[in-house]
Amino acid sequence: MGYSFDFSVIFAAWPQLLYGCWLTLVISAKAMAMGFAIGLICVVVRRTGVGPLVWLVKAFIEIIRNTPFPVQAFFIYLGLPTIGIRLSPDTAAVIALGLNGGAYAAEIIRGGVESVQRGQIEAGRALGLNGFQVFRYIILRPALRVSFPALASQFILLMLTSSVVASISATELASIGQQLESTTFRSFEVYLTLTALYLGMSATLTAIFATTERVFFSYPTR
Structure with missing residues (x-):
């Protein structure tokens, strides 16, 4: 094999690559915050039972x-300008990722909500809690506890x-890597x-989510 490995270009571009990670x-x-909000809103809307909104x-x-x-992503970045909606690449990337994540989060959270037993909801109503309080204290928290690993x-x-959003000129790690290559x-x-680097970021997020689950969603020990 005649290829000569040379990682000096990586060391020279290390600040740019770290900036790309950031x-x-x-x-x-x-996108995660947007996706979670969209998922939660979708679940709430579906629970209203209002036909057109549910549809x-x-x-x-x-x-x-x-x-x-x-x-x-291409539709949001390249298609929407046709009707006068122009977005920067980074904004289009966040919206595309947020909408995509929101659809999946909605189904994950819905599964968690459906795992809450009907008897618990009826008990909350018997205690005089209104609909919002029942959803917040009796449905949402247990549902998030169940669905958090999947989320x-x-x-x-x-x-x-x-x-993937490097394909619409958004600036992140992959686009910086493509420029370097x-x-x-x-x-x-x-x-x-x-x-x-992607493996390292995945491991970091895994640790953060594990800590979040342990702090906010673990069952009390006593």
Whole structure:
């Protein structure tokens, strides 16, 4: 094999790569917050039982879950300007990721809500709690406790999916890696480094979510 490995280009570009990690985490954090909010709103709307609203929520979830994410990103960034809605690449990336994550979060949270026993809800009403209090104290917290591991996994996947938004010129780790590869032609070194960095970010988020679950959603020991 005649290829000569040279990681000096990686060391030279290390500050840019770390900055790319930071941008990836910022975009992902915004998308996760948006996705969680969308998922929660979808669950609340479906529980209202209002036919047209329930239908819209179901249609949104089915459309997002059954179309490729790159198509969604291109539609938001390149399609919406046709009707006068122009977004920066980074904003379009956050919205695309947030909508995508929200559809999946809605189904995950819905599964957690449906795991709450009917008797607990009736007991809350018997104690004089109103609908909002029943949802907040009796339904939501147990539902999040059940669904949090799946939500955490989905949000980590969302962070990894953020690498796709380089295709709409959003600035994050993958786009910085592509620029570095195009100027140095060191494909092996660049993409091996990107693999390690994404693995490191995934491990970091896993630790953060594990701590969050232990602090906020663990069952009391006594």
